[in-house]
Amino acid sequence: MEEKVYKTMNGAGAMNIVLGVVAIVVGVASGVLLIISGAKLIAGKSKILF
8 A cells, every 4th residue: 555655656746846847948938938029029119100
């Protein structure tokens, strides 16, 4: 019985590490994309005429 619990905890820990790394990568990538798109909007602001 203890072996089954140990294996389950091992799998859950590994899954948590994987999901954490994926979340960090997605967060950094989306942050970079938002910064780039914001910079393009600010740079193109002077070209808009009302």
